Amino acid sequence: MKLLSARFHNFRLLRDLTIDFSVDAHKKLSVIRAENETGKTTMLAALQWALYGDDALPNKGEGYRIHPIDWDIKRSAQVPISAQIEFEITAPIPGPSGATRQTRKRYRLLRSATETISGAGWRRSRSTPQLFLMGENGDTPLAEPEAIIVDYLPPELREVFFTDGDRALSFIEAGLSTTTKRDRVQRAIRALLGLSVIESAERHVKDASSDINRKARAMTASADLQKLTDEVEETEKAIADLEEDLKASKEQFEHLDEQLNHIDKRIGAALQKGDQEALAKELEGCKRRIRELDTQLDALDKAHSSLFKSASLARDLLRPTLESAMAIMDGLRQQGKIPNTTIPVLYERLEIGTCICGGTLDEKDPDGARRRKYIEGLIEQNRKEDELQKLLTEFYFRSKSFVYDQSRESMPWVQLYSEYFAQRTAVEKQRESEGGRMRAIEARIAALGNTDIAELRQNQGLYRQQRDDANRKVAVLQNQLANRRQHLESLTKRRDALLKEESKGQLIAGQLNAVQDVLLVLQRSYERICNEELKKVSDCMNAMFLRMIGADPEQNAIIRKAEISPDYDILVYGAEGRHLNPDQDLNGASRRALTLSFILALTKVSECEAPNIIDTPLGMMAGYVKREVLRTAIQESSQLILFLTSSEIRDCEDILDQYAGCIVTLTNPAHYPRMLVNPPPSPLVQILRCDCNHRQSCRICERRLDAVIADAATEAAYV
């Protein structure tokens, strides 16, 4: 299928808009250039609504208004809405000789509805599609248009053919369970490769087989044949039951395996943060150490404070003054002025009665009396100077011992101070470090939340046991199934032989052969599609993805490979086969490139000729990756329709020059005057279309930023 054109009428801001799409095989890209809030997403919704009806609208159409928000209710309360798509289908028609030839047919699909506005609310009539086969002699209406649409663009593939940069990520996005992502990938693959059709065909062929068996049993036949037919039917039923059981057991195993992986990850993550019990012990030890250090610090604080009251501080501070004072006092001592010993000596002499010079101090002797009087005079004189001398003497002797006697403290104050300071700094540092450690442990404990590792481990054991049981059951069922199938084969052969012998049995035998062959072909085809085609999709996705992101596995690229596993997981590998989580380890551009590769690979491998319509696929991309994503998407699509903003187009203009067969520009007049240069031609709020390509602008679409860039370019050229 290729889209030829689309026309929208009263679909939100698309009041009256027609777009043509390129069907040129060499220029298969159509570009709708539109800035934000210019109807890109609306058009994507309108196209899907035209093809699939209300179910394709956001929230399945519930509460989703289609009519223009500024609709003039005075004109009419009823708003006619329509979306029309013209498309062509090229399909092979098998010829009588087995060779196929291509036929091309053009169709026009028109979906319409009416919304009736009442007050602030509105209601929408059921939308009806009409399909016409376009011909030279006019259009022919076709019955059951949904049947044709569903055939060519299955609804389950809507996300593959109609997507946007963000929605494409739904195949790998974070926050979804593995099962959900796997289901999405599996659903897309099954639908695009036609697996669901084969599954339902297989189911109905099995029903037909049962019918034929019943007929065989109902036939008047020999007891042997009767018995064999019953046994075949029983075995077929048993096989069907076993297949159901096997499917259920496999699902159970996968579910339990996923649960187990989840618990393993939780335990791993919790253990990385730390074991709660161990952390609590560590915290207690840390607090104890902090208490010890605080005690040490207190002691050092006290010692440090007492140092300021110590004699050594005074001595060290007063030493220069004291030393000069001591020098003076030493002089006084040498002069005999201190210590003050004159009075006792004089008294002693008076008592002895002999002077220092040896003369008598006898009062009766005139000389002695004179000397005695003199000495008494000296005593009187010395007594006057005594107080000062006493003080000086005391000061001298005390200072002498204070200044020169260092035996009481082993080191000078400054050294003591330095020592205490160093000790205090060291302890404070340890205290700080322990404090930090305590906070870190507390943070780790807080981060653990309510994770109870012991309970998780208990659940882990439980799940492991259940998973292993389920796995064993799968193995047993597979074995039973193989035995039953083998038994059925032998029964069928014997039954067919007996049937052939009976004339009435010929037809039944033929039908049984036919049903066996049809069933076998369906089963083998299904298996092949699952294995071979999935591998092809995987390889194709890998090649496209690596090309898009410019990763060369031979050149030490970080990303080496992407694949779809047999369980439908999209996996990415780095160096040495290390697993990278697509939704966590890849950047935004690579994630988009991966999902676009998946979509394009699916379309390519299924050999579907269907359009890929993508809204803003190049967001979050720049440079090489952006250009390669665009180039690859063009190369791998049968028809590519892109909604691009100017910034997405930037640096890719030459690619558009080469591959775009059709480019139009959409403008929202509501952007005047802030973003648009010129006033809109009509006051009506509606998306306007002009034929400007990615390098042009006109009165309708010229934007302020464009004008600034153009002015700058002119200025640069002038300079």
Next chain:
Amino acid sequence: MPLTSQRVLAIIMEECMEREERFPGYRKELVATLADVLQLERKHRVQGTNIKQRVSDKIGALGRLIADSRKKTSRGSGL
């Protein structure tokens, strides 16, 4: 012809070629039956047809061809 059927049909054709040629032209008939069955399935998805009966009819028709060919072979061999 639906777009998704082309690849499927190619594989089915290959698988049919692996089946026993029960009578001359049987494999082609098998391919045609399977193509019809898949077509019926697709139609059933949107139209809700009596799919079981239709599939059964297709299989029955193929079975009749096998039975007829056997009868001819039996008559030809004088049995």
